Amino acid sequence: IWTDINHHNHHHLNSRQNFYVEAIDYWRKLGPLSPNLKIGTKCHTSLECLLFVPHSHCDCNKRCSCQPYHIFYNETMCLPASLLGYACKIDEQCNQRVPNAQCLDGRCRCQANYLPLRRDKCLPQNKQQKNLFNSLNFSLSFVILFAFSLAAKSGDFCLNDQQCLLGNRYSKCKYIIPRIYGKCVCLEGYHRTNDDRCLPTLRSECDANKNECNEVIPNSHCSRLSNDSAVCECLPGFLESNHHHQSCEPIPTTTTTTTMTPKTIETQPMQTITGIYLSLLINFF
Numbered sequence: 001i002w003t004d005i006n007h008h009n010h011h012h013l014n015s016r017q018n019f020y021v022e023a024i025d026y027w028r029k030l031g032p033l034s035p036n037l038k039i040g041t042k043c044h045t046s047l048e049c050l051l052f053v054p055h056s057h058c059d060c061n062k063r064c065s066c067q068p069y070h071i072f073y074n075e076t077m078c079l080p081a082s083l084l085g086y087a088c089k090i091d092e093q094c095n096q097r098v099p100n101a102q103c104l105d106g107r108c109r110c111q112a113n114y115l116p117l118r119r120d121k122c123l124p125q126n127k128q129q130k131n132l133f134n135s136l137n138f139s140l141s142f143v144i145l146f147a148f149s150l151a152a153k154s155g156d157f158c159l160n161d162q163q164c165l166l167g168n169r170y171s172k173c174k175y176i177i178p179r180i181y182g183k184c185v186c187l188e189g190y191h192r193t194n195d196d197r198c199l200p201t202l203r204s205e206c207d208a209n210k211n212e213c214n215e216v217i218p219n220s221h222c223s224r225l226s227n228d229s230a231v232c233e234c235l236p237g238f239l240e241s242n243h244h245h246q247s248c249e250p251i252p253t254t255t256t257t258t259t260m261t262p263k264t265i266e267t268q269p270m271q272t273i274t275g276i277y278l279s280l281l282i283n284f285f
Contacts, residue, residue, distance in 0.1 A: 037049065037064065038052065039078070043058035043064050048064070052064075054078065071093055071096060083119040083120055085119060087106055087107060089103065094109075098110075098120055121180075152167045153196040158182055158184050164185075168184075170198035170200065172184070172187060202234070202248075204232055205229060205231055206231060208224050218247075219235050219250075
């Protein structure tokens with residue numbers, strides 16, 4: 001056993017010695033280093049740059065520059081890019097990895113009118129979220145939790161379908177990044193109005209107690225079906241048209257014209273008239 005241990009230690013010492021010998025040979029071949037090595041100066045390897053400037057490397061142009069995801073601060077310093085909540089010195093550290101972020105009081109935070117999501121996103125606030133953010137004086141995480149549980153209208157940012165449904169029953173959350181966040185959009189068969197509501201079009205489900213259908217398509221109404229549901233249909237006397245866009249057009253009225261045929265006057269046969277005339281002459285004489 002002792003023989004094995006001694007052999008292992010001897011091999012380990014030889015490996016370390018070989019490493020140092022190779023390192024010394026490398027530096028001898030490299031020649032003397034510039035005592036003023038900094039960002040932008042010429043280099044042979046990244047190790048040269050790292051000895052003088054942390055987080056630097058020798059780039060493809062053979063000059064010392066900051067490593068990827070690191071930001072130039074000055075000629076002797078490269079700063080790492082940061083996520084939300086991490087330490088920073090300049091804005092570029094924050095907004096390189098998190099758009100719409102800034103360095104505030106030494107920490108990466110979202111800019112004004114943006115809300116943080118996890119540590120890598122700053123989402124635009126809608127009006128309700130902004131008012132809540134300004135009025136509440138609780139911790140940041142508590143504000144975020146409530147802000148994203150508010151009702152969201154069509155076009156607002158959302159985290160799930162429930163948030164959109166709070167704003168309108170005919171909407172859903174269309175994800176921009178799956179299962180992270182998206183925007184509220186109207187369901188298929190529903191129209192987005194100028195005031196960001198979702199209203200039903202023809203043959204779409206509607207609320208029979210409201211005048212929703214006629215707001216989108218004139219001359220339509222919400223008609224109850226036998227299964228207790230209701231859909232938008234054209235009013236009696238109107239037909240659905242999809243010529244240019246969905247609409248309810250009046251049913252054309254058809255006028256019936258009757259043509260009078262003149263009666264034909266029946267004429268007595270000539271023989272009958274002649275016979276009557278002769279009989280009158282005989283009786284006269």
